[in-house]
Amino acid sequence: MRVLPASHIVALSVDDHIMADVIRLQEEISTAEIEIATLEIRINQTIYRLHDLTPVEISLIEATV
Numbered sequence: 001m002r003v004l005p006a007s008h009i010v011a012l013s014v015d016d017h018i019m020a021d022v023i024r025l026q027e028e029i030s031t032a033e034i035e036i037a038t039l040e041i042r043i044n045q046t047i048y049r050l051h052d053l054t055p056v057e058i059s060l061i062e063a064t065v
Helices: 014-050 055-064
Strands: none
């Protein structure tokens, strides 16, 4: 492990830490939103199969959403 001299160490301010947390949380939210959208699609497809809907019926349902 390489040790930097004190003159090369940059301390992060409290604001920098808060911003890093905000960015991390935004990334987690984006990931969760993608997962939710994927699950909604899977749920819808399962319901369509359960009710034996035709592609035309599915199109009508999805056009109203």
